[in-house]
Amino acid sequence: MPTPLPGDFLNKPLSPAVSVRPSACPGLLRIVPALDGGICRIKLAGGVIGAAQARAVARAAQDYAGGVIEATNRGNLQIRGIGAEQGALIETLLAAGLGPNNPDSDDVRNLMLSPTAGLDPRMLLDVRPLAAQILAALENTPRLHELSAKFALSLDGGEGVVMLDHPHDLWLSALEVDGEVLLAFGLAGCPARDKPLAAVPLAYGLELVLGVLNWFLDTARPDQSRMRQLLAEVPAERLLSALASMPLRTDADISEWRRPATVTHGHIGVYPQAETGKVAVGGVTPLGRLDPAMLNTIAQLAEEFGDGSLRLTPWQSLLLPNIAACDAQSVLAGLQAAGLLCSADQALARIIACTGSSDCAKGLADTKADARLLAGQLQRSGISRGVHLSACQRSCAAAHLASVTLLAVSPGHYDLYFRDATQPGFGALQARDLTIEAAGAYLIADSRSNTHD
Incomplete structure (x- = not known):
């Protein structure tokens, strides 16, 4: 059930139209239960959040939840593991200006x-x-x-x-x-x-x-x-x-127009801005997750070196914009020290994984733990490639069709797919019921043969 709305929103009736196409997706004003507690999704306009607002998210996650903050694949933030004080968490976020002006609109600001x-x-x-x-x-x-x-x-x-x-x-x-x-x-x-x-x-x-x-x-x-x-x-x-x-x-x-290609991994590391002498500096949140200490450190870097804002990305990463080019390496070092992955050569920076069986009742495998095992195996072989681990068919971690998908079939076991535009779902099935170690060996051999890179 949705949590009651605090403050000025308590007695405001929702529009009857809201129930026409109901959803179980979390929002800021609708906390959805999971195995590890409630989930609150904070929708950010353009993916942008101020340093003070980021600190409010960190404080809310620390005080009223399990301290797990997630960067989503639409450039938003989520707080997981929310306990009984849902109203206090929502009030903290609303006071920081992170909610909608109209509560009826929270769902549709996409x-x-x-x-x-x-x-x-x-x-x-x-x-x-x-x-x-x-x-x-x-x-x-x-x-x-x-x-x-x-x-x-x-x-x-x-x-x-x-x-x-x-x-x-x-x-x-x-x-x-x-x-x-x-x-x-x-x-x-x-x-x-x-x-x-x-x-x-x-x-x-x-x-x-x-x-x-x-x-x-x-x-x-x-x-x-x-x-x-x-x-x-x-x-x-x-x-x-x-x-x-x-x-x-x-x-x-x-x-007949086609969208020009983008900059590969432009969200990782240092990216030049249109303004001469200014850059954006970015890093990937490991498997989409932050903790309050990380977010507070990043907010401090944004205030000290940038314009005091953070920009979340659809790659579950973040950028600090308007950094003087001469400060770029200092900011990059600060992000790395905070725990972000700031090079596409780091295998974990290119792996995404859903919540997995540890926190989701629908999950068939602990995808977060398996992703770290896979990343270590690939890194030791000098290989970094995009891989998506999904604990079930819903593919919550990837809104797009990934180049490689490992779909869980049981704890520690996965079916392996390669993207194929002619195939439905995750693409072309390559192998069934692989252990995570066997999947890693398969990807290492495929990378060295350059078959799908």
Whole structure:
């Protein structure tokens, strides 16, 4: 059951529309139980959190939970192991400005940006003003609160550090045609693989988003919570007809456009910003987890060397922006000392794993422990490659299709898959019921043969 809302939210009735597409996903105001206690998800606008707010998260995790803080694959934070003082935890976070302005909107603030939005030297535009408009509309438009907590949007301005592989119900991506920057958009997919449905001038960005969301709510049944479910029955051309009042472009310059490649591992280490002499410095949270001491140290580095902000990424890592280039190595050393992984050559930096059987009732294996065993085996062989360990079919740790997936079948045993666009699910099955050591040996041999690298 959801926890009661503290403070000013206690007596505010939720909109009847909230129950149209209910969800068991955690939020800041809805703490969901797990084996290790309650889970609270803190949605961050653009993945950004201030140093003082980060300290509030650390304090809440320390005082009212088990001290486990998670970086999610959508650039948010979670607190795990929450005990009986749920109201006090929520009040601490709300007092730090980490909650929604409207409690009915907590579920639907699902807009993912590049962690280098507004700073990236490759960006075609700073998407943050448009993002702020979209988030304000999601918060303040009661009808949009009917959307599912899983309904998600992405917006990128052409940055070099951006997650393009996560499927979204609506994605928007900047492109330039004949010197004009437009917003291409697509449905139920991602710009890494899919062609745009159409494009609009930047001035129509908010109108486009609202038009798509309202069309979805007008057209979808209550049991259709995601865009892909609606498109299985209704062609996307119906949306274009509904948006006919906008100056849509569907010509070949749009339909044949492909999103330029990103900077590989740009979220790890030192990344140059558009402003001369400024850089962002980043590190990966080991298997997506932080503790209060780590978060407090990182907040101190952000205040001492940067602008006092931290940016969470979809790779379960974080960046400290606006660092003077001359201070980059000092900040990098500080992040490493705090426990972050600051090189893509570290095997653990490229491995993701879900909560696993230690804290999740659905888990078939202790994926966190097995991931560390695997990382050690790969590191000793001088190999670092992207691997996803999932304790069940739900794939909670990876919103995208990973290049390598180990799917648990029993404690310490996994089926091995390699990504294959022609295959459903996790891809092409390579081997069944491998021990974690055997899986490591298989990946080491495959890496040395360069078969799938």
